[in-house]
Amino acid sequence: MLVQTTALSKRFKMGEVVVTALDAVDLGVAANAFCLILGPSGSGKSTLLHLLGGLDRATSGGIRVAEENIDTLDENGLARFRRTQVGFVFQSYNLISSMTALENVAFPMQFAAIPARQRKDRALELLTRVGMSDRAHHKPGELSGGQQQRVAVARALVNQPRLILADEPTGNLDTASGESIMELLGQLQREGATVVMVTHDTRLLKFATQQVHLLDGKIVPPPESAALNQE
Amino acid sequence: MKFLDLVRLVFENLGRRKARVGLTAFGVVIGTSAVLVLVSLAIGLQRNANEQLYGIGDLTQIQVYPNYGSEGDIRPYGGGGGGGGGSTATLITNQTLKDFAAIPGVAAVVPRDYFNGGLMMQMDRLEGYGSVIGIGLTNLTDLGLTARVGTTEITKTTVVVGSQVALNFYDPRLRPGQEPPAPPDLMGQTIRIVLIRWNQDGTETRKTIQARVVGVLEESRGEADWSIYLPLEEVTKWNEWALGRRINRDKDGYNQVIVKAADPRATLDITNIIVEMGYQAYTPQSFVEGINSFYLILQIIFGGVGAIALFVAAIGIANTMTMAILERTREIGLMKAIGATNRDVMSIFLGEAAGIGLVGGLGGVLFGWTAGQIINVLALAYLAGQSASQGGPPPSVAVYTPAWLPIFVVVFATLIGLLSGLYPALRAATLVPIQALKYE
Numbered sequence: 001m002l003v004q005t006t007a008l009s010k011r012f013k014m015g016e017v018v019v020t021a022l023d024a025v026d027l028g029v030a031a032n033a034f035c036l037i038l039g040p041s042g043s044g045k046s047t048l049l050h051l052l053g054g055l056d057r058a059t060s061g062g063i064r065v066a067e068e069n070i071d072t073l074d075e076n077g078l079a080r081f082r083r084t085q086v087g088f089v090f091q092s093y094n095l096i097s098s099m100t101a102l103e104n105v106a107f108p109m110q111f112a113a114i115p116a117r118q119r120k121d122r123a124l125e126l127l128t129r130v131g132m133s134d135r136a137h138h139k140p141g142e143l144s145g146g147q148q149q150r151v152a153v154a155r156a157l158v159n160q161p162r163l164i165l166a167d168e169p170t171g172n173l174d175t176a177s178g179e180s181i182m183e184l185l186g187q188l189q190r191e192g193a194t195v196v197m198v199t200h201d202t203r204l205l206k207f208a209t210q211q212v213h214l215l216d217g218k219i220v221p222p223p224e225s226a227a228l229n230q231e
Numbered sequence: 232m233k234f235l236d237l238v239r240l241v242f243e244n245l246g247r248r249k250a251r252v253g254l255t256a257f258g259v260v261i262g263t264s265a266v267l268v269l270v271s272l273a274i275g276l277q278r279n280a281n282e283q284l285y286g287i288g289d290l291t292q293i294q295v296y297p298n299y300g301s302e303g304d305i306r307p308y309g310g311g312g313g314g315g316g317g318s319t320a321t322l323i324t325n326q327t328l329k330d331f332a333a334i335p336g337v338a339a340v341v342p343r344d345y346f347n348g349g350l351m352m353q354m355d356r357l358e359g360y361g362s363v364i365g366i367g368l369t370n371l372t373d374l375g376l377t378a379r380v381g382t383t384e385i386t387k388t389t390v391v392v393g394s395q396v397a398l399n400f401y402d403p404r405l406r407p408g409q410e411p412p413a414p415p416d417l418m419g420q421t422i423r424i425v426l427i428r429w430n431q432d433g434t435e436t437r438k439t440i441q442a443r444v445v446g447v448l449e450e451s452r453g454e455a456d457w458s459i460y461l462p463l464e465e466v467t468k469w470n471e472w473a474l475g476r477r478i479n480r481d482k483d484g485y486n487q488v489i490v491k492a493a494d495p496r497a498t499l500d501i502t503n504i505i506v507e508m509g510y511q512a513y514t515p516q517s518f519v520e521g522i523n524s525f526y527l528i529l530q531i532i533f534g535g536v537g538a539i540a541l542f543v544a545a546i547g548i549a550n551t552m553t554m555a556i557l558e559r560t561r562e563i564g565l566m567k568a569i570g571a572t573n574r575d576v577m578s579i580f581l582g583e584a585a586g587i588g589l590v591g592g593l594g595g596v597l598f599g600w601t602a603g604q605i606i607n608v609l610a611l612a613y614l615a616g617q618s619a620s621q622g623g624p625p626p627s628v629a630v631y632t633p634a635w636l637p638i639f640v641v642v643f644a645t646l647i648g649l650l651s652g653l654y655p656a657l658r659a660a661t662l663v664p665i666q667a668l669k670y671e
């Protein structure tokens with residue numbers, strides 16, 4: 001297993017009220033899997049993804065990713081983990097608006113202390129791969145949503161992570177653009193990456209090698225409709 | 232993150248918000264230029280004062296006199312005729328000279344004496360006066376004096392005169408209304424020194440000595456300008472003649488000694504040691520130090536006024552950075568998501584704050600320096616007019632900026648920026664990545 005959680009729980013305290021976003025989740029994701037996380041709004045999908053990527057800390061339970069117990073890492077350890085093992089793709093792209101596509105893709109490599117020349121070559125290579133090389137010097141504001149998300153995928157790949165975490169990457173896109181992003185992620189998985197992706201869209205199950213259904217912070221068996229869809 | 236990448240990123244980030252960064256930096260410009268101009272003004276005033284003090288004397292020289300104690304009897308070779316000179320007196324004997332020479336930092340100990348009697352000088356038809364100084368050295372360069380013509384060496388039969396001595400010669404037969412002759416050129420001339428002794432019975436005895444002028448000194452704006460220098464032994468002989476008895480330096484002491492320090496900074500310490508030994512010692516240095524400490528206080532006060540302006544600017548930087556961090560919370564979250572450490576984030580925001588300080592500091596130096604030059608031109612024109620009507624040399628600077636000041640001011644402004652950014656940067660660095668990413 002590339003990812004293994006044990007009794008993973010996350011609770012949010014909002015004053016007096018405690019919201020249990022994740023409740024004792026045991027999840028294993030094999031290396032080179034394409035894992036889809038599904039569930040209704042508020043079921044804890046994003047929360048689970050954030051914990052897997054070391055963007056937040058669990059309230060209790062353990063997470064092991066790429067032979068490392070990330071729940072025990074300190075701040076610097078987590079930063080290194082995010083830098084070397086994980087690539088994030090967000091629903092809202094999160095590109096830096098003042099930087100060009102090329103600069104956005106190259107940006108993470110600054111924190112990895114890679115020389116400028118190498119950064120540029122690698123960023124251009126990845127932009128070519130996602131079909132955005134002709135827009136390398138455009139700023140996000142000059143790109144469509146689908147194009148911005150391609151740039152974001154390129155950025156997620158830049159440090160050669162073993163795990164790609166995507167939170168509704170197609171949520172803001174029309175069907176065609178969404179489809180092409182999915183093709184891209186599917187291709188990455190076929191080339192050896194492990195993808196964990198959150199979505200509402202059961203039509204995307206055709207890309208999945210594994211599906212996880214959440215309800216109220218717990219893993220539940222797939223509902224009939226979803227199971228059928230996979231066949 | 233590499234340092235060069237950090238610097239580039241910091242300035243790119245600053246460039247994204249030119250208007251706000253510019254306005255914030257402008258506050259720093261005002262603060263730093265105020266510090267620069269005010270401190271330069273204080274330094275300029277000090278230099279002016281020191282220029283006016285020029286000629287007060289060599290700052291390495293200490294005048295030492297014997298301490299005649301409570302009797303208040305400061306007449307040399309006291310009329311008592313060798314009655315012991317008073318038990319409380321601290322005489323400067325030959326041994327004392329050796330003691331002075333042994334004080335660390337002393338370069339030379341030079342005894343000197345005036346002639347204690349009537350004195351007149353003659354040259355051709357002219358008569359003159361001047362203060363004759365017998366000096367216990369062979370070359371006046373040891374006292375920091377230089378010759379305008381001839382030599383500074385002193386021998387038995389020659390004299391070296393100060394630059395203004397010639398002005399003291401006049402024609403006694405000159406009738407009223409007649410044009411006075413131009414001051415003579417004393418160099419190479421033989422002058423007659425006429426010594427006058429008043430006897431007990433009211434008569435006077437005269438003695439004439441011939442001496443050739445072998446050197447005229449460069450103007451020093453001090454006592455030397457009006458003095459005629461001879462060997463100490465010569466003047467001692469004359470004093471013995473005027474006194475009618477032999478002078479024993481071990482019993483009578485020396486009337487005056489110049490102690491010369493090797494380094495002006497040691498002058499005050501040596502003076503204090505000599506005073507502790509029981510002698511009277513004076514140095515222009517103590518006066519100059521007093522003036523200097525006054526101007527140092529002035530510099531601190533002026534610098535403090537500027538520092539208040541800088542403090543206000545620092546609050547501006549802190550405010551701008553706090554705003555920036557609120558606006559860029561999602562960006563901070565993203566940076567962390569793609570692998571930035573807390574230290575990276577901290578460095579970026581600290582760098583931006585310091586960058587505002589640096590830009591403001593550079594602008595302030597440019598602005599302040601220009602303002603200083605303008606003040607100089609205006610003030611000097613005004614002061615030159617003043618001194619022309621009141622006499623005295625015009626000041627050469629009003630505002631003086633030493634090279635260290637702009638460097639100091641820029642570094643200081645950068646540090647102020649850095650400090651102002653400390654709290655906002657720390658907040659940015661410790662944000663939980665996902666909370667920052669979710670921030671609206």
Ligand SMILES: Nc1ncnc2c1ncn2[C@@H]1O[C@H](COP(=O)(O)OP(=O)(O)OP(=O)(O)O)[C@@H](O)[C@H]1O
Nearest residue numbers: 012014019020021040041042043044045046047048
């Ligand atoms: N920072 C937070 N503070 C308080 N409660 C939170 C916080 N983040 C998430 N929650 C709560 O945790 C639960 C799970 O949220 P999460 O964002 O994981 O849901 P989701 O499955 O991603 O939903 P959606 O499909 O709408 O994105 C929700 O009830 C949410 O209100």
Ligand SMILES: [Mg+2]
Nearest residue numbers: 045046047167
């Ligand atoms: Mg979500």
